[in-house]
Amino acid sequence: MPTEETVVRLENVSKTIGGAEIIRNLSFSVKRGEIYGFLGPNGSGKTTTIRMMVGLISMTKGTITIAGHDIRKERGKAMAHVGAIVENPELYGYMSGRKNLLHFARMSPTPVSAERMAEVVRLVDLEHAIDKKVRTYSLGMKQRLGIAQALLHHPSILILDEPTNGLDPAGIRQLRDYLRLLARTERLAIIVSSHLLSEIELMCDRVLIIQEGRLVDERLVHPGGESEDRRLPVRFEVSDGARAAVLLQAFAGVLIEGNQVTVELGREEIPELVTVLTEGGLRLYQIRTLAPSLEDTFLELTKGGGV
Amino acid sequence: MFFALVRNELMKLHSKRQTRYFYLFLIIVLLGAGFVFRFGAPETAARIDQMDFASNMYAGLSLFVTVFALAIGAQSVSEEYRDGTIKQLLIRPSSRTSILLSKFVAVLLVLLAADALIVAGGLLIGTGLFGIQADTPPALVLIKTAVYDLPRMVFLTSLSFFLGVALRGIGLALSVSLIAYFVGGLVSMMVSKYRWSKLLIFRHTDLAVYDPDPLVSGGGMPPAGFTLGLSLTVIAAYIALLLGLSMLVFAKRDVR
Numbered sequence: 001m002p003t004e005e006t007v008v009r010l011e012n013v014s015k016t017i018g019g020a021e022i023i024r025n026l027s028f029s030v031k032r033g034e035i036y037g038f039l040g041p042n043g044s045g046k047t048t049t050i051r052m053m054v055g056l057i058s059m060t061k062g063t064i065t066i067a068g069h070d071i072r073k074e075r076g077k078a079m080a081h082v083g084a085i086v087e088n089p090e091l092y093g094y095m096s097g098r099k100n101l102l103h104f105a106r107m108s109p110t111p112v113s114a115e116r117m118a119e120v121v122r123l124v125d126l127e128h129a130i131d132k133k134v135r136t137y138s139l140g141m142k143q144r145l146g147i148a149q150a151l152l153h154h155p156s157i158l159i160l161d162e163p164t165n166g167l168d169p170a171g172i173r174q175l176r177d178y179l180r181l182l183a184r185t186e187r188l189a190i191i192v193s194s195h196l197l198s199e200i201e202l203m204c205d206r207v208l209i210i211q212e213g214r215l216v217d218e219r220l221v222h223p224g225g226e227s228e229d230r231r232l233p234v235r236f237e238v239s240d241g242a243r244a245a246v247l248l249q250a251f252a253g254v255l256i257e258g259n260q261v262t263v264e265l266g267r268e269e270i271p272e273l274v275t276v277l278t279e280g281g282l283r284l285y286q287i288r289t290l291a292p293s294l295e296d297t298f299l300e301l302t303k304g305g306g307v
Numbered sequence: 308m309f310f311a312l313v314r315n316e317l318m319k320l321h322s323k324r325q326t327r328y329f330y331l332f333l334i335i336v337l338l339g340a341g342f343v344f345r346f347g348a349p350e351t352a353a354r355i356d357q358m359d360f361a362s363n364m365y366a367g368l369s370l371f372v373t374v375f376a377l378a379i380g381a382q383s384v385s386e387e388y389r390d391g392t393i394k395q396l397l398i399r400p401s402s403r404t405s406i407l408l409s410k411f412v413a414v415l416l417v418l419l420a421a422d423a424l425i426v427a428g429g430l431l432i433g434t435g436l437f438g439i440q441a442d443t444p445p446a447l448v449l450i451k452t453a454v455y456d457l458p459r460m461v462f463l464t465s466l467s468f469f470l471g472v473a474l475r476g477i478g479l480a481l482s483v484s485l486i487a488y489f490v491g492g493l494v495s496m497m498v499s500k501y502r503w504s505k506l507l508i509f510r511h512t513d514l515a516v517y518d519p520d521p522l523v524s525g526g527g528m529p530p531a532g533f534t535l536g537l538s539l540t541v542i543a544a545y546i547a548l549l550l551g552l553s554m555l556v557f558a559k560r561d562v563r
Contacts, residue, residue, distance in 0.1 A: 051561075051562065051563070054398040055397065055398060056394060056397055056398065056561065056562040056563075057561040057562065057563065058561060075400070075402070076400040076401070076402070077400070079398060079399060079400040080400045082398060084398050086394045086395075086398065087391065087394070088391060090390060090391035090392045090394060090395055091392065091395070092319060092322070092390070092392060093390070094319075094322050094323050094324075095318070095319065095322045099318060099322060102318070103315050103318065103319070104395070104399075106311040106312070106314065106315050107311070107312070107315070107396075107399040107400070107401055108399075108400075109308070109400050149395070
């Protein structure tokens, strides 16, 4: 299976409710093996988009395809590839965890074997409680059972809407580890929606920022590795700014304000510059890259263009 | 696939205490009444036979069965909305229409099971405790009565089911269908002189009157121009209409 396989594609999707355009010409796609953060302030249209993707809400315009199937024309085939938790992990409290899983297994078009069921239960670490009524579960356990039901039928995409709502820090941590594991081992595409930036940063590979129903940015969360040759402004705090100016004459793009020296550098040039500065007798107090953080971008994007 | 959906609905219905307790309630009433009459009132017990006991039990308990079917009918969809589980149900490959239909079928199966329980239970306990006498009518009389009652029960259940889907609440759905249950006969009597009342379902729900056996029909006669075929058609049309409306509402609605 190709690693770059697109699992979900949205094309010019719009939704109008009572004359108001909630989602406007939204387009993006999601690939296998990656965790996508779907980030936006409350009311930006995250939940509406997710509900359209899983067929709970109709679209006014546009196309959504899942694993190559248009969700309007081949809903059954498209949904066979989806595992989801929409909002809270809503399960039948009056039945045991096992019966809940059985219920959802029966709804899968491909049969779910007993081994698969056991495997999923083991994966989410619920073996000890699977025969207890879900009513007695803690929120974290419900969340895990929710993930189990979403995984039963080997979906290609897992969609989790605000999955950390109401989880304690330990639960969030655990969820994060599961999702990482799943993206790696089951080669799933995972979409996690959240209004919390910190969560997305910790959990996701890629982030889609949505605001007022429009996609405003898509970027990698940790732009390490592949962007090593990218030049970024690096700021040095030195003991003597004037002396630094002399030492750095050979470098282009140097900006000096007092004892703060900012230089545009590639990654490999940083140690080089440090050598020049220290051999010139300067003391270094701090070195920091000034890459715009995800937070900066997010705030800039979502505050700026607001109504 | 559809069979799996029905099994799911039955599993859910029977995992709830209310359904298990309801079957238990029916059995306890049947046994309790039998033993109280047999050993608490020996003179009465000497006068009655299997059929007296079974048909009286049926007359009383079928009311409970109907009300129970109305309740689970109204609950079936509205409860999934209340608990939010509707979302988990609708993000599957099955179409909304088949999910809705599976729910209706499951409710009907419970209705049938409960109805069969009170008929069979009444006959069995009646035979055991009061015996069969020379003039005891055949069990078929009671079975026929129960079967003639079914179309009306199914209609009322579909009404309650539809209201549960449309209103997404149990309270109003159940009360409206209960009112229909209790005043339907009265309304049909009041309007029977008008020709259009032929289309009114409640003029067609008493099917026993078409039976030639006076033990079944209770001596009742069908209104002039009414036939069993006509009545069944009218009832079927009403049920189809209510189910169609339920599907329309259910399939169109955005789940937010």
